[in-house]
Amino acid sequence: MRYLTAGESHGPQLTAIIEGVPAGLELLAEDVNKELSRRQKGYGRGRRMQIEKDEAIISSGVRHGLTLGSPIALAVENKDFAHWTKIMGADPLDPDEDAEVKRKVTKPRPGHADLNGAIKYGHRDMRNVLERSSARETTVRVAAGAVAKKLLSELGITVAGHVLEIGGVKAENTAFHSIHQLKEITESSPVRCLDEAAGERMMKAIDDAKANGDSIGGVVEVIVEGMPVGVGSYVHYDLKLDAKIAAAIMSINAFKGAEIGIGFEAARRPGSQVHDEILWSEEDGYTRKTNNAGGFEGGMTTGMPIVVRGVMKPIPTLYKPLQSVDIETKEPFAASIERSDSCAVPAASVVAEAVVAWELAAAITSQFGRDNMEEIQENIRRHNEKTRTF
Numbered sequence: 001m002r003y004l005t006a007g008e009s010h011g012p013q014l015t016a017i018i019e020g021v022p023a024g025l026e027l028l029a030e031d032v033n034k035e036l037s038r039r040q041k042g043y044g045r046g047r048r049m050q051i052e053k054d055e056a057i058i059s060s061g062v063r064h065g066l067t068l069g070s071p072i073a074l075a076v077e078n079k080d081f082a083h084w085t086k087i088m089g090a091d092p093l094d095p096d097e098d099a100e101v102k103r104k105v106t107k108p109r110p111g112h113a114d115l116n117g118a119i120k121y122g123h124r125d126m127r128n129v130l131e132r133s134s135a136r137e138t139t140v141r142v143a144a145g146a147v148a149k150k151l152l153s154e155l156g157i158t159v160a161g162h163v164l165e166i167g168g169v170k171a172e173n174t175a176f177h178s179i180h181q182l183k184e185i186t187e188s189s190p191v192r193c194l195d196e197a198a199g200e201r202m203m204k205a206i207d208d209a210k211a212n213g214d215s216i217g218g219v220v221e222v223i224v225e226g227m228p229v230g231v232g233s234y235v236h237y238d239l240k241l242d243a244k245i246a247a248a249i250m251s252i253n254a255f256k257g258a259e260i261g262i263g264f265e266a267a268r269r270p271g272s273q274v275h276d277e278i279l280w281s282e283e284d285g286y287t288r289k290t291n292n293a294g295g296f297e298g299g300m301t302t303g304m305p306i307v308v309r310g311v312m313k314p315i316p317t318l319y320k321p322l323q324s325v326d327i328e329t330k331e332p333f334a335a336s337i338e339r340s341d342s343c344a345v346p347a348a349s350v351v352a353e354a355v356v357a358w359e360l361a362a363a364i365t366s367q368f369g370r371d372n373m374e375e376i377q378e379n380i381r382r383h384n385e386k387t388r389t390f
């Protein structure tokens with residue numbers, strides 16, 4: 001499975017072409033829209049989210065609610081384009097002489113892609129960089145992830161993301177009885193946090209950052225239950241599924257770190273307190289006493305829940321500007337900005353779910369069959385049965 005996205009933040013639409021989804025998967029626009037709406041919620045976002053109402057238009061690859069095995073084309077309209085038609089160029093091939101249209105963005109924001117992107121592509125107008133480097137693109141990544149999640153759910157695999165930390169405020173009570181309970185609780189939290197009291201403090205931290213013209217980041221976690229054992233491989237570096245998951249997390253805008261299982265904590269413990277002891281029972285087959293490995297050994301799934309965390313840095317666009325240099329005048333400046341998110345960690349936890357789901361669905365289809373859902377279901381059923389008594 002693979003996909004490509006196209007689209008600028010303030011252009012007419014975002015597009016994804018999704019390839020390799022097996023035939024026979026039930027898929028409705030509603031399945032995608034549900035995920036798009038989850039990404040739009042979350043405390044700390046700016047005015048843009050009040051303008052957009054993300055909805056998917058699926059124009060190919062699906063008939064009567066079932067995937068065909070052919071490429072799926074999917075688009076999401078940018079409602080904000082209506083306010084940007086002149087600046088973006090209603091007809092991209094028509095050079096417009098309007099002064100407003102010609103006003104260039106020449107002031108790079110520290111922490112964003114503006115300066116490096118301008119130098120790399122030779123753009124004197126950094127709008128040409130920011131339009132595509134914007135996390136608006138995560139909309140269609142969540143759409144592709146929604147397709148992957150649907151595929152996984154048909155195979156009994158559940159993916160849930162939540163927020164562990166925002167601006168230094170940590171969730172203390174992160175216990176849950178089942179992944180479904182985790183989903184239920186976090187869905188009703190404005191910061192997608194299991195710990196209600198910590199969630200309140202996180203919102204306060206976001207309010208404070210906003211009042212100070214600042215921004216804050218945090219930590220998100222994705223948990224996956226139901227993966228078969230042995231997905232991924234140790235035989236080549238580019239088949240290691242834990243590495244692909246880490247890369248997927250790092251590919252999310254503003255993410256600067258990823259860890260699996262106990263992650264960096266493993267550096268501080270002896271092996272006897274890290275490695276998960278192996279058990280076997282007739283009913284459950286092989287299981288582990290603990291899950292410090294977060295569901296992976298040797299680049300392959302262990303069958304235990306996958307536990308992945310990602311670190312998001314604070315949003316770069318600040319109302320309280322940092323020092324920067326105008327690329328035209330080479331003079332320092334203090335920019336005033338129009339709008340920005342103060343914190344997008346809750347939204348990013350939904351993006352993290354999507355990118356993890358995508359990698360898992362891609363690995364499943366490459367191992368258990370690419371053509372149709374029935375074949376994959378049958379192959380996994382046989383694999384699970386063999387694994388239990390292995």
Ligand SMILES: Cc1cc2nc3c(=O)[nH]c(=O)nc-3n(C[C@H](O)[C@H](O)[C@H](O)COP(=O)(O)O)c2cc1C
Nearest residue numbers: 112113133135253254315316317340341344347348
């Ligand atoms: C959901 C989401 C929303 C974001 N919103 C903003 C924003 O409003 N303003 C901003 O400057 N950056 C925002 N970012 C972060 C930038 O897109 C990101 O920092 C930028 O693309 C540079 O890439 P890097 O931080 O990975 O180096 C957002 C990121 C995510 C995941």
Ligand SMILES: C=C(O[C@@H]1CC(C(=O)O)=C[C@@H](OP(=O)(O)O)[C@H]1O)C(=O)O
Nearest residue numbers: 046048049133134135136139339340341
């Ligand atoms: C539009 C989205 O996020 C945007 C990501 C973003 C950035 O620089 O990454 C900047 C902001 O865009 P704008 O400058 O238009 O307000 C965010 O709103 C979205 O998540 O759908």
